[in-house]
Amino acid sequence: MATRLLKRTGISNEISDRLKRQQIESCKDLLSLTPIEVMHAAGLSYQQMSVLLQTVSKAVAPPVTTALDLWKQNSDSCFSTSFPALDKLLRGGLPCRTITEVTGPSGCGKTQMCLMLSVVATMPKSEGGLDSSVIYIDTESAFSAERLVEIAQSRFPEYFSCKERVLQMARRVILFRELTCDDVVRRLERLEEDIISTSAGLIILDSVASVVRKEFDTTLPGILMHRSNLLTHEASILKYLAHQFNIPVVLTNQITTHFGDQESPSSAEVDSGCVTAALGNTWSHSVNTRLIVQYVNAHQRQILIAKSSVAPFAVLNYTIQKQGICIDENDSQETLYQGTDPGLQPIKVRTGFTYRPVD
Incomplete structure (x- = not known):
């Protein structure tokens, strides 16, 4: 690269x-x-x-390889999400050497998913983890160390009953707060050395859309192409790192209402119109796996496998509890995908809130 x-x-x-x-x-x-x-x-x-x-x-220069080489490399190259139903659909978990995107409206658990995956990655391989460090790039100041520890102790109470294990887990999650596009790009360009020095086995970018949407007004002429070039550059770096180090890359994305090639403001989260993943169709082709999280009602949510090279289009129901995301393992559904592009997959948002007065 x-x-x-x-x-x-x-x-x-x-x-x-x-x-x-x-x-x-x-x-x-x-x-x-x-x-x-x-x-x-x-x-x-x-x-x-x-x-x-x-x-x-x-x-x-890209190395010459064969289908047999790739098959051998990818046969056991997955990162378990700790969700048996989701891992089964994805044939082992999140694929290494690729980019997985989690997109959906705020409050659906995107950051919760990132925190939970961070905990799992630090755990020993005998416990289903990667026994590695995690590089966590936070662009929204949404990372919570308290929530990270709470998920670890609640989801894996036996393993994290020892305080030293909790401290070791927390030490292995390396946090970078990058709040501008330039900061994010500079961090990604230096990430190769960070991966080597920290023995990282997972990269998380939460979120890829946050700084981009704040800094680029796509209603102005030429801005959309400039933004697309920036996103393409970021995706190429992340794909190189994922492939070079045989690790999974997980990033989160926001939502938007869809008007041709334009995006509306963040009011999409309370609008009942056509809501899709942000950053457009060009970006949707940059990610290898797309998981959509969306609302069902005030308490229940869904994970949709909207794009995958191995998994069918499927729906999993879940709730958010003290131990993080809890999938209903007995309620998965596989269905035929009726759309033409995962970037156009409609996403359900919460359109109403119930007010309960406090006595």
């Missing part, structure tokens, strides 16, 4: 440091230069420069 750091390509530390002093740090930086510029920047002869460019080019 073009954003890969030069020092990760196998070139010598001397040349890497020499290029870094001239603000040439990534493969993209180097490969954007002419051969003469590379010779001057690295202080190399023509032959040495040619070898350098070949080395860097090979490092970012």
Whole structure:
């Protein structure tokens, strides 16, 4: 991948440091230069420069693989969600090396899902976890350490009965709060080193839509293309990291009312019109698996598998309890998908609230 750091390509530390002093740090930086510029920047002869460019080019070129190779890699490459019914539909859980999106209206449990997956990822493999750290990028200041601990102790009371295990779990969730588009992009571009240094086995971005929708007014000419380019760049980085380190990437998305290629304001959450996942159809094709969470009534909600390379279109009912999301394991439904694009799948929102006076 073009954003890969030069020092990760196998070139010598001397040349890497020499290029870094001239603000040439990534493969993209180097490969954007002419051969003469590379010779001057690295202080190399023509032959040495040619070898350098070949080395860097090979490092970012996609490897040749076969279907058999992929089958062997993916046969046991899933991350259990700790929901047996959902794992069964997804043939083992959330697929590694890919991007899984959870989208839906506020209050449906997207962040609850992220917190629960974070807890599971830190647990030993013998307990269904990944025995790894988690990189959690929070763009909405929605992360709650108290809720993380509460879910851990309530969902897995036997394992987390020991305080030291709770502390170890909390230490393994590395939180980054990035509140602007530039901050998010810079964090993603540095994430390769973070994954290596923390031995992370799961990346969570909660949420991908928050900062983008605040900073880009898509009613202005040219803004939609600029936003699309930014999202494509973010998706390419996340896909590279997922594939390079064989880990799952989970991100959350918001909802919007749909008017052609435009999006309405966040009033969609209380509107009964056509509500769909935010960021448009182009973005919907960037994610590999899309899970939609939506309201059924004031207490019950649903998870829809709207996009998956292995799972059917299915519906699972759930509630949110002290231990996090609780799926009704005996009430799953598989149905034929009638739409043409997962980006257009209608999402149910809560349109009314019951007021109960306090005595």
